[in-house]
Amino acid sequence: MSAPGSRLLVSADELAAHPEWRVFDCRHDLKNTEYGRQAYARGHIPGAVFLHLDEDLSGAKTGRNGRHPLPEVAAFAARMSACGVDAETQVVAYDNEGGIFASRLWWMLRWLGHDKVAVLDGGLAGWKRSKRALEEPVPEVAPRNFVARTRALAVDTAEVAASLDSRNMLILDARSPERFRGENETLDPVGGHIPGAVNRFYFENLDDAGCFFKPAAELRAEFAAVLEDRAPAAVIQQCGSGVTACHNLLAMEVAGLSGSKLYPGSWSEWCADPARPVAR
Numbered sequence: 001m002s003a004p005g006s007r008l009l010v011s012a013d014e015l016a017a018h019p020e021w022r023v024f025d026c027r028h029d030l031k032n033t034e035y036g037r038q039a040y041a042r043g044h045i046p047g048a049v050f051l052h053l054d055e056d057l058s059g060a061k062t063g064r065n066g067r068h069p070l071p072e073v074a075a076f077a078a079r080m081s082a083c084g085v086d087a088e089t090q091v092v093a094y095d096n097e098g099g100i101f102a103s104r105l106w107w108m109l110r111w112l113g114h115d116k117v118a119v120l121d122g123g124l125a126g127w128k129r130s131k132r133a134l135e136e137p138v139p140e141v142a143p144r145n146f147v148a149r150t151r152a153l154a155v156d157t158a159e160v161a162a163s164l165d166s167r168n169m170l171i172l173d174a175r176s177p178e179r180f181r182g183e184n185e186t187l188d189p190v191g192g193h194i195p196g197a198v199n200r201f202y203f204e205n206l207d208d209a210g211c212f213f214k215p216a217a218e219l220r221a222e223f224a225a226v227l228e229d230r231a232p233a234a235v236i237q238q239c240g241s242g243v244t245a246c247h248n249l250l251a252m253e254v255a256g257l258s259g260s261k262l263y264p265g266s267w268s269e270w271c272a273d274p275a276r277p278v279a280r
Contacts, residue, residue, distance in 0.1 A: 008106075008254050009121040009213060010092055012130040015045070021090045022083065022141075023048040026057070026101040027124070030187065036101075043134035045094065045120075045127055049083050049141060053243070057104050066269035067187070067241035068104075070154070073112065077148040080109075086144035087114070094120035094127070098206050099213070103246040107262060113149030119250060122212045129211075154262050155236055157269060161276070163236060164196050170230050171197040172260070174239040174248045175267070182280035187240055190271035192278040194238065200226055202244040205251040213254060220255035233259035238266040 015021065025048040029035035033054055040050040051057060056079055059071035085091060091109060093102035102119045109117040120126065127134075163169035173193055178184045180199040182191035193199070204222065205213055213219070227235065232252060239245040242264035249260055270276055 007090075007116075007118040008250065010118045011121055012127045012132060015092055015120055015127075016130075016132060018090070019047060021092050022085055023120075024083070024091065024093045024102075024105055025050045026053070026093050026095045026105055027097065028053040028095065028101045029097075036095075039096070041136065043136055045124070046133070046135045047139050048094075049139065051079075051083075051105060053101055053104065057101075057108060064269065064272045066265035066272070068243055068264075069269075070108070070111075070242070070264045073148050073150055076108065077112065077146050080114075080146035082141075082143050084141040084144050085114070085146045087116075087147065089116060089144065091117040092120055093117065094123045096124040098203065098210055098247070099123055099250070100202060100244045100247045103250045104243050106250060107153070107246040111151055111153045111262075113151055114146075125211050152261075154264050157263075157265060157276075160194065160236060160238070160263050160270070164194070164277075168230065169234050169236060170227060171236045171238060171263075172226070172245075172248055173197045173199050173267070174202040174237065174244040175199070176201055176203075179240070182278075188268050188271055190278060192271070192280040193267065194270055195277050195279040197238070197279070198226060200248055202239070202247040202251075205247060213251065216255050219251050220257060223252055223255055223257055227257070231259070232257040233261075235260035236263050237261065238263040238270075240266055241268045242266045 025040050025044045027036035027039050058068040093105040095101040180193050185191035237245040237249045
């Protein structure tokens with residue numbers, strides 16, 4: 001068993017054995033933004049605190065910075081403090097959508113220097129499969145002092161643009177193949193992808209049931225085929241708005257391919273400027 005600080009994924013059994021861990025419910029629906037809050041009220045893993053993608057895991061939108069820009073560091077640190085997280089707190093995030101929203105919280109905490117964070121493998125579906133109960137009451141949480149120590153784990157649009165003609169860098173797009181091709185685009189005003197990007201649909205990180213992450217060795221082989229001879233640190237992860245890209249980033253970490261970075265603005269920020277090139 002690895003030390004708590006090095007965990008990336010935890011099982012329902014591990015989580016149930018550690019009631020002292022701070023658990024966050026990150027359920028969300030991009031087209032029905034009240035879904036997560038309503039689902040949480042109907043039942044959640046005991047002790048879990050709800051975090052909303054738009055309100056807690058994103059910042060203010062300007063129309064040029066994407067659909068889910070990162071929040072101000074001080075504001076997010078204050079939210080974590082109010083939720084009872086400090087440097088010694090083991091955090092576990094879950095959702096009911098294959099881990100895409102939970103992995104956003106996982107990445108954000110690591111971005112701010114907190115390594116004691118994991119994603120519940122299987123999410124709420126895995127918890128239910130283990131025949132464990134849910135509860136409705138909102139837990140009372142004693143505040144702690146979360147101190148943010150920002151790391152250079154993100155890149156901005158200028159860095160992405162500078163990498164377009166570089167054979168040494170790989171832009172990995174986590175969206176569905178259809179959206180990557182520019183087809184059936186319903187979330188952003190422009191369809192297509194960043195020139196030179198390679199598609200790795202985040203759903204391919206999961207088993208056939210779309211529930212649990214594939215074994216590390218299988219993920220490593222699949223990502224190695226995409227990376228070819230590039231180092232993991234040469235990968236820029238992106239998607240529509242910097243959410244599902246975190247799923248690919250987590251999967252690479254699970255596979256032992258550490259060091260890729262996130263483009264938080266992703267396609268929604270890139271396509272906001274008509275001067276930027278688009279590929280289809």
